[in-house]
Amino acid sequence: MHKRVAIAFTGPSNSGKTTLVEKIAKILIEERKVAIIKNDPKDKAQFDVEGKDSHKFSQTGAEVVITSPTRTTYFSQREKTLDEIVSMIHDFDILLVEGLKTLPLPRIAIFRNTIDESYFECSEAIAIDESIDQSQYTIPENIDILDLNNTTQIIAWINLHAQDI
DSSP states (O other): OOOOEEEEEEOSTTSSHHHHHHHHHHHHTTTSOEEEEEOOTTOOOOOSOTTSHHHHHHHTTSOEEEEOSSOEEEEOSSOOOHHHHHHHHOOOSEEEEESOTTSOSOEEEEESSSOOGGGGGGOSEEEEOTTOOGGGSOOOTTSEEEETTOHHHHHHHHHHHOEEO
16 A cells, blocks of 8 residues: 555635645646545535536436546535545545645645635645735744745645645
């Protein structure tokens, strides 16, 4: 069994979480198997197009698996724990989790323009850009400060802090 690690990203709406996860995944995937979990707290995500078979199946409330020569898509109607999701995905080296603040994973909080200090208690690092004036905030000493636009620096932090799962 090879080593699998996970890291989480959090932050307010429109802070750049998805953009950062996407950038990091594109770099990491060159050398590792990457899995991504995104939490959708408001149930906004649309997984299929109305009228298509897979949408009709998923509307039944059943657990639906769609397979094709190039992909397998799993539509679940039930909330899953991290352990359940990990056992489903199974084959990865690094898991990037967007959201899910309650999970006990090392976490990078992402901010632009303003910092919401309530994220400090669940984060080990923050990633910010030049829109943040650090002098306006009291950032706890135990929180690392990363450059939101420096993926090399962020990946180095991930490599040091990602948690075995």
